[in-house]
Amino acid sequence: MSLSNEQAESILAPLMKQYLEALNTSDWKAVENFYHVNAVMIEKGKSCMFGNQAIVDSFKGMGAEFGKYEVQISNSRYEGVGDFVNIHTDFSFVTEKQGVLSGKFVQIWQNEGGKYAILHDQFEL
Template sequence: MSMTNEHAESILAPIMKQYLEALNTSDWKTVESLYHVNSVMIEKGKSCMFGNQAITDSFKAMGADFGKYEVHISNSRYEGVGDFINIHTDFSFVTEKQGVLSGKFTQIWKNEGGKYAILHDQFEL
């Protein structure tokens, strides 16, 4: 069963706020909990990693390359069907060492047992 874009946004937007806050404050336990145990993260045309712990570890390691950073999103579109909600959005990393890095990402969030978690996260810079 599909849902309206507005309904999908009403469910996922507050979770996205929590996700961004966790990234921006280095709350790695929360970041890991927001990725499904079988999640994948794909940098389009470059690399892929599997699992919530590996993905969280990659965010931790970014500090060495970027220094402190903040993630911002804009122009977000939400879509939902069944147990899945997708977000398509522009993002920017405002970094201490490398300036502003911009790109787009698509995430597919899956509802399992009443909790949404990122199953697929694909981005390009």
């Protein structure tokens, strides 16, 4: 069953708000819980990480490289089909040490047992 863009947005937009708040406050346990245990994070054409703990560890490492940071999204588009909803969006990392870094990401969230979690997270700077 396909979801309308509005239905997909009504599911995912509130989760994205919570996810970004967890990232921006370094609430690592909450961030870990947003990712499926078998999640992958791909930096397009560069690298891939497997598992929610490895993904969280990479976010922690960014703090050392970038200093304090805030993630902001814009121009978001939501889609969904069956147990999957996704977001295509622009993002900015406003960082203490590196200035503003901008790019795009796509996340695919899967509903498993009534809970949505990020299964696939692909970005490019």
